[in-house]
Amino acid sequence: MLADLIESLAKIVFIFTVNVGVFAPILGWVERKQSAVMQDRIGANRADILGFTAIGLFHSLADAVKLLTKEDFVPANANKFFHTLAPFIALVPAISAFAIIPFGGRYELFGREINLVIADLDVGILYVFALAGLATYGTVLAGWSSRSNWSLLGGLRASAQMLSYEVAMGLSIIGIIIVYGSLRLTDIGAAQENFFRWGIFLQPVGFIIYMTCAIAENKRIPFDIPEAESELVAGYFTEYSGMKFVMFWMAEFLEMVTISAIVTTLFFGAWHIPFVTDAMLLSWFSGFAGPNGAAALAMAVNIAVFFAKVSFFIWLQMTIRWTLPRFRYDQVMRMCWKMLLPLSLINLSITGLVVLLL
Amino acid sequence: MSEISKDLHTEHMVINMGPSHPVTHGTVKFLATLEGETIIDLDVEIGYLHRGFEKMCENSTWQQVIPYTDRLNYVSPLINNTGYALAVEKLLGIDVPERCKYLRVIACELSRLSDHLTNVAAAGLELGAFTAFLYFVEARELVWDLIEALCGARVTVNYIRIGGLKNDLPERFEEKVKYTFKEVRRLWKDVDKLLTKNRIFIDRVRGVGAISAEEAIAYGFTGPCLRACGVPYDVRKAQPYLVYDRMDFEVPIGETGDNYDKYLVRMEEIQQSMRIVEQALAQMPDGPINVRMPQVRMEPKEKIYSRIDSLIYHFKTVIEGIKPPPGEVYLAVEGGNGELGFYLVSDGSGKPYKCRVRPPCFALTAAMPRLVKGRLLADIVPTFDMINMIGGECDR
Numbered sequence: 001m002l003a004d005l006i007e008s009l010a011k012i013v014f015i016f017t018v019n020v021g022v023f024a025p026i027l028g029w030v031e032r033k034q035s036a037v038m039q040d041r042i043g044a045n046r047a048d049i050l051g052f053t054a055i056g057l058f059h060s061l062a063d064a065v066k067l068l069t070k071e072d073f074v075p076a077n078a079n080k081f082f083h084t085l086a087p088f089i090a091l092v093p094a095i096s097a098f099a100i101i102p103f104g105g106r107y108e109l110f111g112r113e114i115n116l117v118i119a120d121l122d123v124g125i126l127y128v129f130a131l132a133g134l135a136t137y138g139t140v141l142a143g144w145s146s147r148s149n150w151s152l153l154g155g156l157r158a159s160a161q162m163l164s165y166e167v168a169m170g171l172s173i174i175g176i177i178i179v180y181g182s183l184r185l186t187d188i189g190a191a192q193e194n195f196f197r198w199g200i201f202l203q204p205v206g207f208i209i210y211m212t213c214a215i216a217e218n219k220r221i222p223f224d225i226p227e228a229e230s231e232l233v234a235g236y237f238t239e240y241s242g243m244k245f246v247m248f249w250m251a252e253f254l255e256m257v258t259i260s261a262i263v264t265t266l267f268f269g270a271w272h273i274p275f276v277t278d279a280m281l282l283s284w285f286s287g288f289a290g291p292n293g294a295a296a297l298a299m300a301v302n303i304a305v306f307f308a309k310v311s312f313f314i315w316l317q318m319t320i321r322w323t324l325p326r327f328r329y330d331q332v333m334r335m336c337w338k339m340l341l342p343l344s345l346i347n348l349s350i351t352g353l354v355v356l357l358l
Numbered sequence: 359m360s361e362i363s364k365d366l367h368t369e370h371m372v373i374n375m376g377p378s379h380p381v382t383h384g385t386v387k388f389l390a391t392l393e394g395e396t397i398i399d400l401d402v403e404i405g406y407l408h409r410g411f412e413k414m415c416e417n418s419t420w421q422q423v424i425p426y427t428d429r430l431n432y433v434s435p436l437i438n439n440t441g442y443a444l445a446v447e448k449l450l451g452i453d454v455p456e457r458c459k460y461l462r463v464i465a466c467e468l469s470r471l472s473d474h475l476t477n478v479a480a481a482g483l484e485l486g487a488f489t490a491f492l493y494f495v496e497a498r499e500l501v502w503d504l505i506e507a508l509c510g511a512r513v514t515v516n517y518i519r520i521g522g523l524k525n526d527l528p529e530r531f532e533e534k535v536k537y538t539f540k541e542v543r544r545l546w547k548d549v550d551k552l553l554t555k556n557r558i559f560i561d562r563v564r565g566v567g568a569i570s571a572e573e574a575i576a577y578g579f580t581g582p583c584l585r586a587c588g589v590p591y592d593v594r595k596a597q598p599y600l601v602y603d604r605m606d607f608e609v610p611i612g613e614t615g616d617n618y619d620k621y622l623v624r625m626e627e628i629q630q631s632m633r634i635v636e637q638a639l640a641q642m643p644d645g646p647i648n649v650r651m652p653q654v655r656m657e658p659k660e661k662i663y664s665r666i667d668s669l670i671y672h673f674k675t676v677i678e679g680i681k682p683p684p685g686e687v688y689l690a691v692e693g694g695n696g697e698l699g700f701y702l703v704s705d706g707s708g709k710p711y712k713c714r715v716r717p718p719c720f721a722l723t724a725a726m727p728r729l730v731k732g733r734l735l736a737d738i739v740p741t742f743d744m745i746n747m748i749g750g751e752c753d754r
Binding site for chain 1: 371373379381395482483484486487489490492493496552553556558561562734735736737738739
């Protein structure tokens with residue numbers, strides 16, 4: 001019992017550190033540096049501690065200090081309760097979505113079976129969708145409670161966009177669920193040990209639809225119409241400052257990590273290395289490290305592989321962010337209902353038919 | 359049915375865009391009445407950058423007006439300089455030397471380059487394509503380096519003089535031009551790849567802000583916005599000034615007058631401007647750059663310090679100003695946004711009696727409600743950007 005508790009706690013602390021402690025601030029830096037590289041700039045390099053700039057890494061620290069000490073401004077006519085609540089509703093789902101994502105397989109370590117996932121839920125992926133649905137409330141509430149025209153328009157756009165894309169996103173995943181016959185993400189991950197059974201080969205259309213919908217759900221360019229800074233100033237979070245603003249900002253980055261993690265788990269072989277099975281990995285390591293050491297090493301390798309893949313998809317999302325212009329509101333909606341939704345339905349029917357016939 | 363529609367009572371949202379809003383650069387205010395996201399009415403309020411240019415001119419000598427013209431269209435100040443100087447020269451009835459004309463053409467085209475680069479870049483930025491923005495801003499930076507080499511300043515240039523120029527070409531200017539244009543062409547290609555065939559960009563700009571040629575003329579459109587409607591009117595071709603009649607360049611025109619055509623016209627004009635500069639540099643003769651009329655253009659400082667007649671002329675032109683004969687004159691040049699006209703009245707004194715500017719973007723801004731009414735809020739962004747309203751020029 002105690003061991004279980006410690007194991008869960010260790011996993012939670014690990015994921016929380018990786019996400020909030022490493023990914024969110026590092027992503028802020030990566031986003032700045034990558035955009036700088038793409039745009040022939042130098043990027044953030046001014047913040048220094050005793051003359052050391054550490055290639056701009058201190059900027060995340062400086063941002064944190066600055067935003068923590070900033071005035072927490074609430075507009076005079078705003079609904080104070082909901083105005084304060086909204087960023088929490090936006091951030092909490094983004095953090096908790098990671099609970100069900102397996103960042104490694106199962107390992108025998110000192111007689112204990114370790115399953116590298118915080119909560120191995122049997123509803124699995126549905127939990128992610130439930131949380132994504134909750135995140136919509138944060139955005140909509142932020143837009144509504146600020147009592148500003150720009151926020152209101154942003155909130156309205158967000159509610160329409162996020163709800164619509166959830167439909168197409170859900171349908172795009174059902175193909176994967178049919179193929180692997182499970183909602184549980186650990187099962188889906190384990191089923192992709194064979195390189196040619198990766199989700200991307202079985203469900204290529206599903207991958208494209210999911211990726212598109214996920215970026216739309218996360219409201220990043222080209223789908224950032226709820227914040228569209230040239231039209232709506234900053235959309236739903238126009239009236240937010242200081243830490244509350246950071247919470248929206250962090251929610252966006254964490255959601256980006258979650259999207260990448262889900263894409264990795266569903267479509268890109270989760271923690272597996274192409275052409276290397278878990279058994280092969282274990283047998284290589286057990287030659288010199290003993291059974292426990294081999295399991296620990298395999299675990300480390302798998303976690304590294306998983307996060308390497310996640311980083312790749314984060315990079316991909318950032319490249320898209322800095323390459324494309326922004327859609328118009330009606331175009332985003334048309335694309336969802338008239339293109340992505342029928343496409344995902346067709347994908348679903350064909351998948352169902354093929355699975356039935358085979 | 360009628361009861362339901364009575365219950366579903368909706369109100370229009372009146373929303374203030376600007377004067378401090380990301381899209382209203384150049385300082386302007388839109389008072390938009392929205393039904394959902396559809397614009398049913400738009401009221402444009404200008405004047406936030408009014409500095410009383412015309413009144414200021416009446417209180418300065420003819421020569422002192424030139425720095426003020428820098429601040430009209432501050433994205434292409436050299437064209438304003440040239441336009442004003444040409445108008446005063448027409449009033450005086452003088453003609454500048456050949457070399458001066460070529461140099462002015464070069465200056466104007468560099469300015470036009472920077473204007474169009476800025477405009478297309480801003481269009482990218484506002485539609486979320488931040489990378490395209492920075493590519494063209496980099497190109498503009500290089501063009502500004504050229505302008506800086508030419509006249510020592512990047513934005514407020516104050517380069518053209520009545521009857522001449524501040525200085526001749528700096529050393530090794532041709533090499534710098536060659537290098538800069540190579541880089542600008544490279545960046546142009548990058549932006550072309552990022553935007554011209556980008557489906558999202560095309561969706562945002564095509565069909566938006568379209569206007570027929572007749573209507574555009576009725577509104578008083580000139581420049582790239584009129585040419586996008588298919589009217590090949592370019593002051594450089596219609597009433598050639600300086601040495602534009604000796605230059606081989608094309609006037610790109612569009613078909614529908616929508617934002618995509620305006621974008622394409624500007625992109626092509628960037629190329630044509632570079633062609634003109636290259637030709638002008640190749641054809642440019644040697645010779646003086648200033649007229650030899652001490653009552654109009656100051657003589658070199660050595661002469662002023664050593665000769666009494668030069669000193670007297672210097673004193674008279676600085677203290678009293680040059681004195682064009684009484685009369686009035688209108689002269690237009692092709693500015694970054696279209697026909698930039700100067701209407702000058704002289705009463706024979708050293709100061710302009712009247713100095714009226716015909717700003718191209720005033721007419722364009724006036725058409726904003728017509729261009730966006732019935733469309734979505736987001737369509738204001740590319741439409742207003744392609745109009746390229748410059749507050750300094752519109753409000754003066």
